[in-house]
Amino acid sequence: MARLFRAGGGRERVAARVPAPGDAWLSADKYELLARRCDAALEKARRRGGEVVAGVTVAISPVVDPLDRVLAVRRTGEAWSLFAQDAHQGRCLASIGSVAAVSAQGSSRFDEIARLCGEVLDGAEIDDPADDNNAPPGAGTVWTGGFSFFDREPLGDPWGGVPAASFAIPEISIARDDVESRLTVNLRISPDDVVADLLVRAERAVGRLQNAGEGGPDVRVGRSESDPAEAHSGAPPEHYERAVAEALDMIAAGELEKVVLAREVVLRSGHEINVGAALRRLREEFPECTVFAIGMGQATFIGATPELLVRRQGRRASTLALAGSIRRGADEQTDLHLGEQLLRSAKDNREHALVTRRIERALGRVSAWTAVGEHPELVKVRNIQHLATPIRAQLTEPRPVIELAGMLHPTPAVGGLPWPNAGEAIRSLEGFNRGWYTGGVGWMDILEDGEFHVALRSALVERDRARLYAGAGVVAGSDPASELAETETKLAALLPVLASS
Numbered sequence: 001m002a003r004l005f006r007a008g009g010g011r012e013r014v015a016a017r018v019p020a021p022g023d024a025w026l027s028a029d030k031y032e033l034l035a036r037r038c039d040a041a042l043e044k045a046r047r048r049g050g051e052v053v054a055g056v057t058v059a060i061s062p063v064v065d066p067l068d069r070v071l072a073v074r075r076t077g078e079a080w081s082l083f084a085q086d087a088h089q090g091r092c093l094a095s096i097g098s099v100a101a102v103s104a105q106g107s108s109r110f111d112e113i114a115r116l117c118g119e120v121l122d123g124a125e126i127d128d129p130a131d132d133n134n135a136p137p138g139a140g141t142v143w144t145g146g147f148s149f150f151d152r153e154p155l156g157d158p159w160g161g162v163p164a165a166s167f168a169i170p171e172i173s174i175a176r177d178d179v180e181s182r183l184t185v186n187l188r189i190s191p192d193d194v195v196a197d198l199l200v201r202a203e204r205a206v207g208r209l210q211n212a213g214e215g216g217p218d219v220r221v222g223r224s225e226s227d228p229a230e231a232h233s234g235a236p237p238e239h240y241e242r243a244v245a246e247a248l249d250m251i252a253a254g255e256l257e258k259v260v261l262a263r264e265v266v267l268r269s270g271h272e273i274n275v276g277a278a279l280r281r282l283r284e285e286f287p288e289c290t291v292f293a294i295g296m297g298q299a300t301f302i303g304a305t306p307e308l309l310v311r312r313q314g315r316r317a318s319t320l321a322l323a324g325s326i327r328r329g330a331d332e333q334t335d336l337h338l339g340e341q342l343l344r345s346a347k348d349n350r351e352h353a354l355v356t357r358r359i360e361r362a363l364g365r366v367s368a369w370t371a372v373g374e375h376p377e378l379v380k381v382r383n384i385q386h387l388a389t390p391i392r393a394q395l396t397e398p399r400p401v402i403e404l405a406g407m408l409h410p411t412p413a414v415g416g417l418p419w420p421n422a423g424e425a426i427r428s429l430e431g432f433n434r435g436w437y438t439g440g441v442g443w444m445d446i447l448e449d450g451e452f453h454v455a456l457r458s459a460l461v462e463r464d465r466a467r468l469y470a471g472a473g474v475v476a477g478s479d480p481a482s483e484l485a486e487t488e489t490k491l492a493a494l495l496p497v498l499a500s501s
Helices: 028-048 066-073 109-121 195-210 237-252 275-285 332-344 346-364 401-408 421-430 480-491 495-499
Strands: 002-007 014-019 052-059 080-085 091-096 100-104 142-147 165-169 172-176 181-189 230-233 258-268 290-296 299-305 308-313 316-327 367-372 377-380 384-395 440-445 450-454 458-462 465-475
Touching: 028 052, 028 181, 028 195, 066 080, 066 091, 066 172, 066 195, 066 275, 080 142, 080 275, 080 440, 091 142, 100 109, 109 142, 109 165, 109 401, 142 172, 142 290, 142 450, 172 195, 181 195, 230 237, 237 258, 237 421, 237 465, 237 480, 258 421, 258 480, 258 495, 275 290, 275 299, 275 495, 299 440, 308 401, 316 332, 316 346, 316 465, 316 480, 332 346, 332 377, 332 384, 346 367, 346 384, 346 401, 346 465, 401 440, 401 450, 465 480, 465 495
Parallel strands: none
Antiparallel strands: 002 014, 052 181, 080 091, 080 290, 091 172, 100 165, 142 165, 142 440, 172 181, 230 258, 258 465, 290 299, 299 458, 308 316, 308 450, 316 384, 367 384, 377 384, 440 450, 458 465
């Protein structure tokens, strides 16, 4: 049964429908709270002559899978995102829709994004995440999005029109871990809005996800043998080996210490690639990684990355130096042998040390102290293992996580040293547009806490085509054929998943 109440506190007093407790995720008390916030936001919007964000967060069952609900209702071209870390307390954040968006480019894009995000949320009528100590990471009103590798808007296919940095406040987001789950509904309120209409909009948005069947239109489908997928490199493999050889000449001449060179592989399918099926497969096969998706109009940027760029909680920051790789073994003994080989590799340890020192120095400039792992450790995912060193820092002041991301990006793990020499080498040697590959993807809440991950093992998927990316670090002692083989190993994480989706 529904009951009526009068929403007060605003210039207009309107009747609104309130679901009785148990009727919906948006319970009666939360509905009333949202109505009051809409009233207050409407007052502000009229005083300012601009838009104000209002929202409310509710607890829902952690059994609900955020990705399933978003996939079940998303429409073509609609903004959406996913960040899933199934091996890390079952963390998952998925969102759909957009009530506010910001973008920036150029050398100051991270500071500009932080400023724009703050301006949008100035005066917002939303929950304070500090009031809910049990909420999972990413709960409440958040910004989701990411940024490209280079600081200018990528030009030409396939990244044309995608900003160099772009973030949005979703209309609906669901954050979950093994214990708790929170749904947040946000509204964009203009001076000429009516509270009753806003409440109906919120009710429909929440009901859209609550009533969605799990799986929806993206349920896994089998590929017919009559429509096999075909993959080809954007440039012949020999081109990559020549690029590595040229980079080695630059290193020998003292122009570079390290540069990361990547390849692009294009997959063409006989039918539209099932993004939802691919994401579910990636979550199953790479639970240790962060599986991500960012809707970009008709395209979706997806991946399974092992590399954390930065995580901030108050004055605590953490990151992971990840550089140096080798394949997994077919059996336990071979796998252990390969791991030992990687740990003892002079070339890989030299590459790893460059990354670790650069990250430590960058964080050290804004921290009271930093703590760096004494020795690299092995991080293993399904088909590859990496050298990794965790790094923690106590910030002197709580800088926005997006600013910290800007201080660290690009790490030598995806760019090179010295910068910008390495960037110029990448532009001249790779021969394709990186776009958001090796940029960052993630989220930031209203306290400016959050996390960003380096966009590795990734692909830009549009209809029946996917562009996949993988790279390898080149330092003194690198071998062109070995670096090519490393890119093949990394491509093997995503290529078979997309080819069969």
